[in-house]
Structure formats: C-alpha cells, structure tokens
Amino acid sequence: MNWPLKKKQEEHAGPHWAGMALPSRHCLLLIGALGIFALDCFTKGQKNSTLIFTKENTIRNCSCSADIRDCDYSLANLMCSCKTILPFAAERTSYKGHLTIWFTDSSVLGRLLNFTPVQDLKLSLCSSNTLPTEYLAVCGLKRLRISTEAKYPFPEQSLLIHSGGDSDSPATPTSSHKGWEACMYISFLDVALFNRDSSLKSYSIENIASIANDLPDFSHFKAFPMPNNKSYVVTIIY
Known part of the structure; x- marks a missing residue:
C-alpha cells in the first residue's frame, strides 16, 4: 500500500497556490480605473x-443607438x-449626424426638411402610394440614401452630393434657428422619384x-428669406 506516499505528495502540492501573492490594493484600484475608462470610451x-x-x-422622433430595419415601427418603438x-x-432644427425618415406620403416632408441643415439623409417610403411632383430643399446635404422596398423590391440607393467641408464649414449651421442662412449647398429633391425604379x-x-x-x-421657395449677398451651389436630385 502506498497511502503515506500519496499523502506526502498532496502536502507538497499545497504551497504552490497558497504562496501566490494576491493583487495589492493599488493594483485593484488601477484595474478598476482602467475598466471605467474603457467603458467610458466605448x-x-x-x-x-x-x-x-x-x-x-x-x-x-427617435434616438437610436443601432440601425433599425426600414419601416419596422414596432422595433423602433422598442x-x-x-x-x-x-x-x-x-420645429425646424439641424442634424449633424445621420437622419432617417420613414414616410407614407409627402405631406409632412416639407415641414421637416425644407431648408433644414442635414448632412446625411435617408428617406424610406413605407407605402405603395404614388407621390406627386414636389420639391424638397435640403441645406448642406452631403449624402442621400433612398429606400423604396415597400413600393419596389430594389436595394437601397446611395448618392454622394459633395464631400467638401467639415464641422466648421458654412454647410454646418452655428444656430439651430437661422443656420440655414449660412448654407452654401442646397439640394432640391423631387419626391416623385420614388414612383420610378430608375437610378438616382x-x-x-x-x-x-x-x-x-x-x-x-x-420660385415657390422665394418665401424663404435667403441672403442676396451670397452665392450657392445648387444640386438637383431626380
């Protein structure tokens, strides 16, 4: 029988873990601080x-931390x-980040978008309605995406309007109420393009x-008092 030898081996194995040094208080504080910093950065x-x-x-009006499938109202609310x-x-405001609008007709689009500063805009038609010829004037638009999946089963289209300017450029408003007055770029979008399956x-x-x-x-946009001492770059989207 080898019972004494086995017992001796177990006693010899114990000190390896028992003798390991535990992290000091300063190390624990450093680890905690690094964790908080990483979470804050994320x-x-x-x-x-x-x-x-x-x-x-x-x-x-929703603020979303993740992309929501087009026209999924229940998921957006959740x-x-x-x-x-x-x-x-x-109220007319400005959007420096991504703005997505789901709509079923064009009745509210003018109130939301006309001469509103938007840099990155996505418009998704969530119905099969036929839209009238009606123009939207968007200020400072850099990229436009459209989705007509509810009407035509075609992939999303994307159009780069211009790539110039930064956060300090005139295309970015300094005031949410009169920022569009300083806009150098104006894009006119015909909403009737949602009736067609042609390319943007x-x-x-x-x-x-x-x-x-x-x-x-x-000329119907003359109701918007734009300064006469500026020149503009006008883009027609169709």
Whole structure:
C-alpha cells in the first residue's frame, strides 16, 4: 500500500497556490480605473442616429443607438428612445449626424426638411402610394440614401452630393434657428422619384445668387428669406 506516499505528495502540492501573492490594493484600484475608462470610451464611441417616422397623423422622433430595419415601427418603438410630436408643433432644427425618415406620403416632408441643415439623409417610403411632383430643399446635404422596398423590391440607393467641408464649414449651421442662412449647398429633391425604379441621379450648378431669379422652376421657395449677398451651389436630385 502506498497511502503515506500519496499523502506526502498532496502536502507538497499545497504551497504552490497558497504562496501566490494576491493583487495589492493599488493594483485593484488601477484595474478598476482602467475598466471605467474603457467603458467610458466605448459609450462615447456609440453615436446615436435620429429616426423620424410619420404614422396616423403623428410624428415620432427617435434616438437610436443601432440601425433599425426600414419601416419596422414596432422595433423602433422598442429599441429607440422615441417621443411623439404633433405635425404643427414640429420645429425646424439641424442634424449633424445621420437622419432617417420613414414616410407614407409627402405631406409632412416639407415641414421637416425644407431648408433644414442635414448632412446625411435617408428617406424610406413605407407605402405603395404614388407621390406627386414636389420639391424638397435640403441645406448642406452631403449624402442621400433612398429606400423604396415597400413600393419596389430594389436595394437601397446611395448618392454622394459633395464631400467638401467639415464641422466648421458654412454647410454646418452655428444656430439651430437661422443656420440655414449660412448654407452654401442646397439640394432640391423631387419626391416623385420614388414612383420610378430608375437610378438616382443629380447635377449641380455653382454660383447661384438668387434661386427665384436663376432657377424660376423653384420660385415657390422665394418665401424663404435667403441672403442676396451670397452665392450657392445648387444640386438637383431626380
């Protein structure tokens, strides 16, 4: 029988773990601080995007930390932080990040977008309605994406309007109320393009001093008091 030998081996094995030095208090504090720093960096790295959708004569304004499948209203209400605003209470503001709008008709789009500073815009048609020829004037638009999955089963289209400018450029407003006055880039979007299955196209015209005089087809926008001492780059999207 080898019982004494086995017991001796077990007694010899014990000190290996028993003698290990435990982390000091300073090490534990450092590890905790590094964890908090990493969590803070991760949180700041998550940029929320704005989702606005219209349904049953109401407007839902949502802040989302993740992309939501187009026109999935239930998922948006579940995953995003949303609030309801009445159409007549919608105020013109500015959007420096991503803005997505789900809509079923064009009745509210003008109130939400006309001369509103938006850099990255996605418009998703969530119905099979036929839209009238109606222009939207968007300020400082750099990229436009459109989705017509509810009407035509085609993939999302993307169009780069311009890549110039940064956070200090005139395309980015300094005031949420009158920021569009300082806008150098104006994009006119015909919402009737959602009725077609053709590719998204655009062309730009530089050195426009007066939209009402230089572009008479858009003279109905003369109600917006734009400064006369500036020149603009106008992009037509169709």
